[in-house]
Amino acid sequence: MNKVKNCFLVDTTLILLLLIVSITGLLVWFIFPFDSGNDELAMFFETIHKWTSIILIVVSVYHFGGHWKWYKRVFQNLRKL
Secondary structure, three states: OOHHHHHHHHHHHHHHHHHHHHHHHHHHHHHOOHHHOOHHHHHHHHHHHHHHHHHHHHHHHHHHHHOHHHHHHHHHHHHHO
């Protein structure tokens, strides 16, 4: 897979994971808090939220590593200013 397709796939995955983490976090916080009587549903969304967050961190580290040369160049240029 070439670099453009890989970046597109990783970026799209990051956006989807961020949406899932945001939506499940809001659901657990506002709609299904643990004292609302829907503890099983709250636990279900909390589990999805936690595992998706872990995957988001892993993909973010991969994304950061894929752009490492760019980060190095930017920091080098900033030090020259």
